Every structure is written in C-alpha cells, then in structure tokens.
Amino acid sequence: MTEPKRGVIVRVHGGHYYVLDDGREVDCSMRGRMKRERLDTKIIAIGDDVLWTPGEEGTGIIEEVLPRRSVLSRQAPPPRTRRPRGGYTPPEQHTEQVIMANPDQVLVIFSLLNPHPNPLMLDRYLVACEAVELPVVMVANKVDLVEDEEDLDIARLYEGLGYTVIPTSVTTGEGLETLHEALRGRLSVLTGPSGVGKSSLLNALWPELDLEVGEVSEYTDKGTHTTVVARLLTPEPDTFVADTPGLRTFRLWDIDPEQLEAFFPEFEPYLNTCQFTPCTHTHEPGCAVRAAAERGDIPPVRYESYTRMFDYGF
Ligand SMILES: Nc1nc2c(ncn2[C@@H]2O[C@H](COP(=O)(O)OP(=O)(O)O)[C@@H](O)[C@H]2O)c(=O)[nH]1
Numbered sequence: 067m068t069e070p071k072r073g074v075i076v077r078v079h080g081g082h083y084y085v086l087d088d089g090r091e092v093d094c095s096m097r098g099r100m101k102r103e104r105l106d107t108k109i110i111a112i113g114d115d116v117l118w119t120p121g122e123e124g125t126g127i128i129e130e131v132l133p134r135r136s137v138l139s140r141q142a143p144p145p146r147t148r149r150p151r152g153g154y155t156p157p158e159q160h161t162e163q164v165i166m167a168n169p170d171q172v173l174v175i176f177s178l179l180n181p182h183p184n185p186l187m188l189d190r191y192l193v194a195c196e197a198v199e200l201p202v203v204m205v206a207n208k209v210d211l212v213e214d215e216e217d218l219d220i221a222r223l224y225e226g227l228g229y230t231v232i233p234t235s236v237t238t239g240e241g242l243e244t245l246h247e248a249l250r251g252r253l254s255v256l257t258g259p260s261g262v263g264k265s266s267l268l269n270a271l272w273p274e275l276d277l278e279v280g281e282v283s284e285y286t287d288k289g290t291h292t293t294v295v296a297r298l299l300t301p302e303p304d305t306f307v308a309d310t311p312g313l314r315t316f317r318l319w320d321i322d323p324e325q326l327e328a329f330f331p332e333f334e335p336y337l338n339t340c341q342f343t344p345c346t347h348t349h350e351p352g353c354a355v356r357a358a359a360e361r362g363d364i365p366p367v368r369y370e371s372y373t374r375m376f377d378y379g380f
C-alpha cells in the first residue's frame with residue numbers, strides 16, 4: 067500500500083476535490099466512510115490540508131482532512147420556505163457555509179478613486195475579520211489617480227485605527243513589492259468591491275496568472291450553494307491566494323448586534339465607561355462611545371458604520 071501524501075485542496079467542484087501535487091491538480095474523491103458523513107463544506111473546503119492516496123490515471127482518494135488552523139465562514143441565506151403563521155420562527159434558519167479553511171490573513175482591497183471607497187462596506191469586511199480573529203492587510207489601490215490630499219483621507223483613517231494599509235498602483239508599480247511580501251508563503255483571502263483592481267494587482271505580481279481584468283460580471287448571491295470561492299491560486303510554492311468573485315455579502319456566521327462593539331478596536335477604551343451597562347452605544351444617555359465620536363476621538367464615520375450595522379444587521 068502506498069503511503070498517503072499530504073496536500074492542500076485548491077478547488078472543489080461537484081463532488082470532486084482537487085489537491086495540489088507538485089504544481090499539478092489531482093482530481094480526488096472521498097473515501098467511502100467519509101462520504102457517509104454530511105458531504106458539505108463543514109467537512110471539506112478549499113484550503114483544507116488533507117491526506118490522500120494516489121489512485122489510477124492521475125486521480126486520488128482523500129483519506130483524511132487534517133485539523134483546521136482557522137476557518138472563514140459566512141451565514142448562508144435562509145432556505146426559501148414560506149414563513150409559518152403565528153410568528154413562530156423555526157430554529158436553524160441559517161446554515162453555516164465555510165468559505166475557506168486555514169486562511170492566514172484577509173486582504174481588504176479598495177481603490178482610492180474610481181470607484182470611490184465606501185467606508186460602510188470596508189467596515190463590514192473589517193468587522194468580519196475581527197470576528198474571526200484573522201489578521202487584516204488593507205490595500206489602497208490606484209494611488210496614481212490621486213490628485214488631492216483628501217483622496218488619501220480614507221487610507222489615513224484606517225492607518226490611524228492601527229490597520230496596515232499598503233498604497234499600490236498597477237500603473238506605476240508603487241507598493242507592489244510590499245504587497246508581494248505580504249502574500250508570499252501564506253494563504254490569503256482577497257476581498258473588496260469589484261473594479262478596485264484585485265485581478266490587475268495579481269496579474270502585476272504574477273503575469274502568468276493571466277486573470278481577466280475589467281469584467282463587469284456581477285457576483286450574485288442567490289442561494290446556499292453558490293460557489294463563493296472558486297479556487298485557490300498558487301502563483302508560487304506555498305503561496306495561496308483565494309480568488310473570490312467579489313464577496314459582496316461578507317456576512318459571517320453568528321454576529322449578534324451585542325457583540326459588534328468588540329469588533330471596533332478603537333471603541334475599546336470607552337466600553338466600560340458608559341453610564342449604563344450593558345450599553346448598545348446607540349441611544350442611551352451617558353454613552354461614552356457616542357460622546358467620543360461626537361468629540362472626534364472615535365472617527366464619526368466608524369461610529370456611523372457601527373450604528374448602521376447594529377440597526378440593520380451585520
Ligand atoms: N488607474 C488605475 N487603474 C487600475 C489600477 N488597477 C486596476 N485598474 C483598472 O481598474 C479596472 C478594474 O480592474 P480589475 O482588476 O478587473 O478589478 P477587480 O474587479 O477588483 O478584479 C480595470 O480597468 C483596470 O485596468 C491602478 O492601479 N490604477
């Protein structure tokens with residue numbers, strides 16, 4: 067019997083699990099006993115480390131999924147069933163969908179101009195990363211388009227909060243080496259609105275990827291089984307990049323409004339000084355967080371994102 071090999075799942079498609087082996091994707095299926103368990107992303111997902119045995123004609127069999135170091139998941143939309151009468155809400159309305167196993171970091175990519183950054187959307191990404199305790203690197207692309215100092219305000223805002231922000235330009239090459247360093251040797255999830263230059267940045271670092279640029283195809287979020295992450299790119303050994311078709315709804319599993327305050331790091335110094343405990347920091351008198359936002363000690367735009375997410379859901 068051959069010894070099982072160790073590999074990483076780089077693509078999942080219709081019951082086929084592709085494992086990277088010497089730069090080649092091997093089409094694997096699951097060992098029978100694993101199949102009897104629920105065959106969904108909770109068991110195996112892109113990024114999983116597996117033990118597999120080579121089979122016939124370039125195929126393989128997955129013997130075991132190794133323990134995960136981290137996981138990125140989202141709340142899948144509830145099934146489209148008719149709402150029962152009488153106000154009864156059935157339990158388990160939402161199911162967890164694992165976007166990816168073993169991510170090391172999330173790169174939140176935005177452009178300084180064209181399109182203009184949307185702080186609420188960026189804050190959603192950041193809250194999601196804080197919630198799963200994944201390190202974040204922000205990338206402020208299209209610096210070549212900057213004309214006024216004001217165009218850099220948003221980058222300064224996030225730097226001021228303690229996030230790493232790498233200014234980049236595909237046009238001039240600025241920041242590309244720094245970006246390369248950030249990606250090398252890790253599994254990174256790239257996310258950000260469409261049109262900000264995600265594919266262009268990857269092509270600039272690794273031209274052989276030859277990703278499509280400027281496509282307007284909108285990612286639609288139609289159901290539980292939407293493929294959120296198509297595949298892991300492996301542009302160089304041990305470097306994995308998740309090719310996300312624009313994670314529009316980067317909703318994560320189980321973020322209650324009451325937990326939200328913990329995911330805004332700059333709120334921390336004020337949390338225990340509100341007049342009421344618990345305080346939602348939305349309407350209570352004597353709220354230290356709101357007072358800090360009114361003084362500008364907490365950036366007002368961040369406080370606004372907080373209240374929006376609190377009221378309308380994450
Ligand atoms: N001026 C400028 N345009 C860029 C830059 N990066 C990407 N673009 C352009 O922005 C558009 C969207 O790029 P794309 O990589 O498809 O964005 P994605 O949707 O995030 O993958 C394309 O027309 C690119 O040529 C940049 O650094 N500067």
Ligand SMILES: [Mg+2]
Binds near residue numbers: 265
């Ligand atoms: Mg793209």
Ligand SMILES: [Zn+2]
Binds near residue numbers: 341348350352354
């Ligand atoms: Zn408060």
